[in-house]
Amino acid sequence: MSEINHKRAKSRSREVVISVRNLSKGFEQQIVFDKLNLDVFRGEVLGIVGGSGTGKSVLMRCITGLLSYERGTIEIFGKDVEALNQRERIAMDTRLGVLFQDGALFGALTVLQNIQVPMREHLDMPKSMMDELALIKLKMVGLPANAAYKFPSELSGGMRKRAGLARALALDPEIVFLDEPTSGLDPIGAAAFDRLIWQLQSTLGLTVYMVTHDLDSLFSICDRVAVLADWKIVRTGLPEELREMPNHPWVERYFGGPRAMARTFG
């Protein structure tokens, strides 16, 4: 239980970096969110879970500004994202990093150039400095140095994800959004990626917002889990807490299912 207490202490009384209030959104005739509320605290690893089609990715895209929403407010670092003008929006974006599902690397650029794209765009830096910084990022995410001049099509799926993470970290962001970071990786690769996220989080003091399906990721690195069901966040809490007291049919099925059981007791 000491681990739980430790995690709980970590999440108490901290600065809220993302705050979503009464968010409502729909696609044509389909409701996606109805008065959704969510807080993300500085320095935590938050896991977002939910069934397929409950809008996990849509919520991430709303927060990062890739999708618009109908009602409600989203505040990042205490600023309403809809009230920002374009310059403030860009300044805000440089404090966020996003890892898309398959890395979303630019196919025409090498891995090193991919990592340098945000630096080139937002900062005035000599080329040699960008090279060195990009190489450090590359090594931090555990890619071999000879991957630097390869093109994304020459990399494996796991390496593409790592390269995508390096690009997300290029500007030393404060919040990193990860969209299913371990999907498509083998268990060893997935565990290594979990460890990497945890390590980076503790080294860089990142806030990590992670959309995931992976029970192992949830239990091993997430400080807090938020469950998306019925168009809102129905439960938040430590993964262990949610397993002990689901209080919601979907949460019960999720943490009480054969896979979760196998993970805990197997």
Next chain:
Amino acid sequence: MTIIEGALEGFSHCEDHRVGFHVEHESNIFRLRITGEWTIREVAQLQREIDAILMPSTLFSDHVGEIELGGLSKLDVAGAWLINSTRKKWSKRGLKTRFAGAGSEHHILIDEVRRSDKAGQPQQRQKSPFQRSLDDALKGIGGIGSDAMMILGFLGTIAATFTHSLVHPKRFRWVAFVHQLEHVGFRAIGIVSLICFLIGAVILQQGVVQLSYYGAEPLAVNMLAVLSLREVGVLLTAIIVAGRSGSAFTAEIGSMKMREEIDAMRIIGLDPIEVLVLPRVLALVVMVPLLAFWGDLMCMLGGAMMASFYLGLDWSGYVDNLHASVTMNHFLAGMIKAPFVALIIGIVGCMEGFKVEGSAESLGYHVTVAVVKAIFLVIIVDAVFAMFLASIGF
């Protein structure tokens, strides 16, 4: 004790801890005192300032360097990299340098940067631009032969698949075929009509102007009729179809290849040639002659408009002129080329699609190549036919 100040200007947002550093020289310690937020936004400026510090060369023999980190309020990877590379630079110049006063969270970061710094530099595989263009040229020349072989091979595969579906007509994709008929044929009528009509009009007008020097303006109708039936109708149609449908074939098949749909088909037991290529190529072989025929008509219609304008020739007079000058041979000489041209466009378009690899850039490249190659080959075939037909007196 000497103090050299190196604080940055223009960072008024953090007055408490100004971003920057002081350099102190105290007994035998040369100290860099770091203050404020060292983040990626400031490192470029900070590096310039640090590089500008002048160090007396007498310093090195008996002095030690110290980088004092106690005043740091915020540090990120870029800042840690700069601090570490400064230490390395000083040590390299003979000043043994150590860190002092770092908080634990800053230490983790600096250690991390030091670790990844040790991992070594990658080898860059880069050629000089000259070498690259020479390689490209050689590859291009060598590519002509292998391309010819590939086209022949592809033609053979299509022929084999076609014979196979003649024996088993149930295996032929009728729905896809009809769909392609509509896309490559029916929907091209508008653009083919427009372009052929305009070119026909232009040819007649130019003919009238040039022939007027010899007083032979009425012969312009003759010239237009023969030219459009033998060459212009089919050639224009081929170029339009290559641009419209050849590129579409490459893009469709190429994006399927990129998303591994072609591999999935093979695994499931579908033959991509049978499913994708045959309906497309056959649709072209059926539709291009029809479009070329339509193009011929439109050319002559454009001519009719210009004839009434420049020659004062009414419709019946124009048709009489056509009757006098056009024989069946002219018409057939144009039409016989159409199916061959269609085959070339279809084969090149589909073949380039199969050559697409992972990236979006590769897709764009192959679409371009497909159109350029198809038009080039169409003109070659046209020239071969022209010479052949002339030599047999057709």
